[in-house]
């Protein structure tokens with residue numbers, strides 16, 4: 001029988017359906033011609049992942065390797081601290097693979113994030129908002145110490161599979177999608193997994209590629225997902241020697257860039273994408289011949305309750 005060929009589908013031919021985790025990665029590389037007319041800036045649109053953020057990549061590798069090593073399965077609870085996106089990825093993949101998920105989350109994350117995590121069936125432990133993501137880290141460590149036999153403590157800040165996910169997927173995608181023409185790679189730091197993994201891969205292909213890390217300019221920055229290293233528990237994955245350049249972005253500048261992306265490119269992004277854009281735009285203006293690639297870690301729907309939108313809606 002001739003089943004025809006559905007050329008418009010992105011599903012590989014001859015496959016009887018895909019699983020959720022097959023949809024992780026291979027996100028589009030968007031050209032940002034209107035917000036950066038003076039330079040060549042491209043961004044990975046990470047909200048195309050099924051959990052709608054870059055963290056699906058890290059969470060899936062962490063879970064996959066734990067399953068392989070027999071550390072997860074048979075009712076073991078996946079435990080970690082998260083300020084949101086990794087938690088969403090754990091909760092989503094945990095649901096799809098039958099693992100219970102328990103997450104320590106700062107109590108000041110946006111209400112929509114809490115609802116998303118609960119919708120996937122994750123159990124939440126809300127931690128002191130004044131301690132931000134560090135408070136959630138300390139709580140997860142405490143729970144694990146109390147009963148290590150109950151948990152697989154995923155520990156995204158120290159788990160090598162976090163940066164390896166980006167070494168194996170994000171880096172190669174950028175290399176291929178830019179047709180090996182990338183000259184600068186710009187990424188924000190949270191756990192540092194994205195920056196470290198993709199940078200190491202890109203440097204392995206071409207050591208001349210400049211890799212640039214982006215941090216908030218102050219401890220109380222409000223830029224979800226990003227860490228101000230000087231005032232935080234520094235993730236074990238962070239390699240302070242890797243970056244060719246370290247940039248800081250002010251919160252108001254990141255917010256303005258988020259609005260620019262929505263109004264000028266039609267891209268509704270999260271606030272760390274705004275920080276990434278602000279830094280990438282500066283790099284592109286200084287290097288008009290360069291090909292600057294950055295990461296937009298997530299989309300903007302979860303951030304519409306942020307006050308910077310109030311005056312702009």
Ligand SMILES: Cc1ncc(COP(=O)(O)O)c(C=O)c1O
Nearest residue numbers: 085190191192193194225272297
């Ligand atoms: C919205 C957002 N931006 C940036 C990051 C930073 O990514 P990474 O943890 O890979 O450094 C995260 C990580 O949680 C995030 O959720």
